[in-house]
Amino acid sequence: MIFVRVKLFDYEDEKDLEEGINSFIENLNGEVIDIKYQVGVGIFGEEQIYCFSAMVIYHI
Numbered sequence: 001m002i003f004v005r006v007k008l009f010d011y012e013d014e015k016d017l018e019e020g021i022n023s024f025i026e027n028l029n030g031e032v033i034d035i036k037y038q039v040g041v042g043i044f045g046e047e048q049i050y051c052f053s054a055m056v057i058y059h060i
Contacts (some may be wrong), residue, residue, distance in 0.1 A: 002059045004033070010053045017052040030060035 007024055011017040025032060040051035 004056060004057065005030075007056045007058070008053070009056070010031045010051065012050060012052070014052045017054060021054055021056060024056060030058050033059060035059045 001012075009017055009020045011020060021035070034057045036055045038058070040053070040054050042049040042051075
């Protein structure tokens, strides 16, 4: 029986997101089906706030 799962990642820096996803995939006991990636930007006063997120869809 195959179970489809998702894992969500949310980081303020794209390098942290990359490291988080790569670490997850290295230790995954299954197969990645797809990765959905998104960047959100907000402005707070003079500061720009970034949100780098991804959803890894996989099965075990």
